[in-house]
Amino acid sequence: MKTIDIARYSLGSLNGARSRTALMLLAMSIGVASVLVLTSLGEAARRYVSGEFASLGTNLVIVLPGRTETAGGEPSMLIGDTPRALTLGDAQALLRSSLIRHVAPLNIGSAPVSYGGLERDIPIWGSTAELLEIRHWKMGLGRFLPKTEWDRASPVCVLGQKVRKELFGNQPVLGEWVRIGDRRFRVIGILESAGESLGVAVEDMVIVPVASIQRLFNTSSLFRILVEARSREAIPRVIEHITHTIRERHQGEEDITVITQDAVLATFDNILQALTLTVAGIAAISLGVAGILIMNVMLVAVAQRTTEIGLLKALGAPEQQIVNLFLAEAALLSLLGAGLGLVIGQVGNGLIGYFYPDLPMGTPLWAFAAAIGVALGTGLLFSLLPARRAARLDPVQALARR
Amino acid sequence: MITLENIQRIFLVGDQKVHALRDINLHINAGEYLSIMGPSGSGKSTLLNLLGLLDRPDAGRYRLDGQDVTTLSDKQQARLRRERIGFVFQFFHLVPRLTAAQNIELPMMLAGLPVDERQLRVRQALEDMGITDRADHRPDQLSGGQRQRVAIARATVMQPGLLLADEPTGNLDRASGKDVVDILETLQRHGITLIVVTHDPELGERAQRHLHMVDGAIITDTAKP
Numbered sequence: 001m002k003t004i005d006i007a008r009y010s011l012g013s014l015n016g017a018r019s020r021t022a023l024m025l026l027a028m029s030i031g032v033a034s035v036l037v038l039t040s041l042g043e044a045a046r047r048y049v050s051g052e053f054a055s056l057g058t059n060l061v062i063v064l065p066g067r068t069e070t071a072g073g074e075p076s077m078l079i080g081d082t083p084r085a086l087t088l089g090d091a092q093a094l095l096r097s098s099l100i101r102h103v104a105p106l107n108i109g110s111a112p113v114s115y116g117g118l119e120r121d122i123p124i125w126g127s128t129a130e131l132l133e134i135r136h137w138k139m140g141l142g143r144f145l146p147k148t149e150w151d152r153a154s155p156v157c158v159l160g161q162k163v164r165k166e167l168f169g170n171q172p173v174l175g176e177w178v179r180i181g182d183r184r185f186r187v188i189g190i191l192e193s194a195g196e197s198l199g200v201a202v203e204d205m206v207i208v209p210v211a212s213i214q215r216l217f218n219t220s221s222l223f224r225i226l227v228e229a230r231s232r233e234a235i236p237r238v239i240e241h242i243t244h245t246i247r248e249r250h251q252g253e254e255d256i257t258v259i260t261q262d263a264v265l266a267t268f269d270n271i272l273q274a275l276t277l278t279v280a281g282i283a284a285i286s287l288g289v290a291g292i293l294i295m296n297v298m299l300v301a302v303a304q305r306t307t308e309i310g311l312l313k314a315l316g317a318p319e320q321q322i323v324n325l326f327l328a329e330a331a332l333l334s335l336l337g338a339g340l341g342l343v344i345g346q347v348g349n350g351l352i353g354y355f356y357p358d359l360p361m362g363t364p365l366w367a368f369a370a371a372i373g374v375a376l377g378t379g380l381l382f383s384l385l386p387a388r389r390a391a392r393l394d395p396v397q398a399l400a401r402r
Numbered sequence: 403m404i405t406l407e408n409i410q411r412i413f414l415v416g417d418q419k420v421h422a423l424r425d426i427n428l429h430i431n432a433g434e435y436l437s438i439m440g441p442s443g444s445g446k447s448t449l450l451n452l453l454g455l456l457d458r459p460d461a462g463r464y465r466l467d468g469q470d471v472t473t474l475s476d477k478q479q480a481r482l483r484r485e486r487i488g489f490v491f492q493f494f495h496l497v498p499r500l501t502a503a504q505n506i507e508l509p510m511m512l513a514g515l516p517v518d519e520r521q522l523r524v525r526q527a528l529e530d531m532g533i534t535d536r537a538d539h540r541p542d543q544l545s546g547g548q549r550q551r552v553a554i555a556r557a558t559v560m561q562p563g564l565l566l567a568d569e570p571t572g573n574l575d576r577a578s579g580k581d582v583v584d585i586l587e588t589l590q591r592h593g594i595t596l597i598v599v600t601h602d603p604e605l606g607e608r609a610q611r612h613l614h615m616v617d618g619a620i621i622t623d624t625a626k627p
């Protein structure tokens with residue numbers, strides 16, 4: 001029998017029993033759609049979290065003063081063991097490694113910022129030109145901090161969008177002078193609004209050269225040193241290099257903590273991947289339910305079509321051909337159901353994406369393949385028994401009935 | 403050419419054995435016209451199903467055109483049914499969702515014949531049966547006589563050597579019954595071996611050779627001179 005004839009014959013019998021077909025299509029498509037939607041949700045969660053981390057910077061290594069037992073979090077100091085402060089000199093010393101792409105020293109404080117009678121307390125970040133690239137920020141207007149000697153305290157500053165709005169409204173802002181604490185700074189740029197990234201409100205900050213903030217707060221120490229490694233693979237050696245360099249500069253004391261966000265990210269990634277798979281597995285159960293429904297309906301179909309099956313045998317169809325015909329019917333049904341399910345699933349994903357625009361919805365390619373594969377698999381598997389039963393039918397008895 | 407040797411068919415009903423066929427010996431030449439008659443339950447249908455390879459004997463040997471077919475696999479038997487044997491049933495057994503033309507095409511589709519060949523033969527068969535104008539009608543839109551003609555077209559479209567009919571007129575009125583018999587006999591005159599099971603003595607008499615069965619055995623086997 002030709003494949004096209006098998007397909008046409010199966011389509012014909014599906015078409016001949018519309019409500020049965022509709023029922024099975026519904027079950028199958030709901031199964032497929034739920035696999036897609038749940039997988040996409042899991043994937044979205046994963047992407048959301050890694051997106052958040054990526055916005056912190058890629059291949060980022062963070063150096064904090066003080067020794068901690070566990071990586072991450074604020075350094076907890078042992079009593080009587082005052083950590084030596086990190087200095088601009090320490091940060092500069094790190095630049096010598098070829099494994100390191102960028103180094104940005106960072107100090108953070110809060111000070112009143114005023115312009116034309118308006119004043120507000122705003123977080124002040126002191127850093128260097130490299131910060132922009134490490135943090136993947138974009139400029140909305142003007143330029144970022146100039147690339148100069150790190151210890152030059154130029155009186156320039158960069159504002160977040162919110163600060164700009166609150167102090168300047170719609171007036172031109174580039175070249176204006178604002179007062180921060182007891183010093184005056186010229187506004188040279190506005191950051192592009194990037195929303196919130198892991199708790200840092202990019203819109204609500206003022207950035208000045210690191211030397212300037214040190215003078216402003218009268219300190220010579222640093223809050224942090226941000227280091228961007230050349231590649232992910234280089235990170236362990238970068239950590240080694242940093243530890244080694246700082247220890248040498250600190251008279252053999254290992255009094256810093258080095259954390260990488262990649263380690264944290266990798267853990268999150270694994271957890272979320274597992275979550276996605278679990279959720280997909282749960283959804284697959286609904287496909288299993290669809291499969292059982294298909295088996296039942298197919299068994300009924302075999303009973304209803306006993307005469308037809310007997311006839312096919314009398315006309316010379318061997319058992320295998322009868323099996324093939326029923327499996328073809330199941331396969332067609334599964335594929336149609338999977339197709340319908342893909343549409344429903346994508347519409348569902350679209351709706352979720354529409355109502356929760358922050359979620360980076362997107363179905364991984366493997367989920368499509370898996371949904372179709374599992375649909376086809378269940379359809380065929382659960383039709384095997386009915387198809388076998390059909391093929392085993394005794395044609396004499398089948399035809400004896402009218 | 404058909405040879406049956408010591409054929410037995412026993413059904414188990416509960417713990418009771420029903421001898422549907424007892425030690426049947428029969429030889430039928432190619433092109434013969436044979437009728438099988440006898441009371442209800444005498445084993446006529448069982449014999450016909452066995453000849454049509456829809457059933458297997460419990461003992462004995464069945465040779466079709468010199469080949470022992472009792473030991474063939476399902477696949478080989480199916481092939482013989484497809485190519486050498488045609489069935490006509492009392493209740494027509496047309497597929498209700500298929501048109502007359504599609505019903506006739508069915509065995510050729512199962513055999514995997516090319517489409518244009520199929521269409522050619524369907525058209526010819528419809529013409530031979532005089533139902534060309536009913537080609538696109540479904541069975542429920544046809545009269546009993548027309549349905550049986552579609553069934554005969556379907557049974558013969560693969561050009562089998564053997565045509566088996568179990569009560570072909572049992573469900574038809576007199577006039578369309580006679581039409582159907584005419585068609586069958588025309589086919590027989592063109593060389594097909596025709597075996598008809600019937601309760602109708604008038605139809606039975608028309609055959610060149612009559613078998614009379616009682617209780618699973620052939621009682622008389624008479625041929626017209």
Ligand SMILES: Nc1ncnc2c1ncn2[C@@H]1O[C@H](COP(=O)(O)OP(=O)(O)OP(=O)(O)O)[C@@H](O)[C@H]1O
Nearest residue numbers: 413414415420422441442443444445446447448449
């Ligand atoms: N599948 C079966 N299981 C049990 N007994 C059966 C089966 N098929 C037939 N028989 C028995 O075998 C015997 C012969 O049956 P068969 O159908 O061949 O009779 P028949 O001559 O065709 O009768 P009728 O004229 O009523 O059609 C009957 O006694 C019947 O009850």
Ligand SMILES: [Mg+2]
Nearest residue numbers: 446447448568
């Ligand atoms: Mg009978």
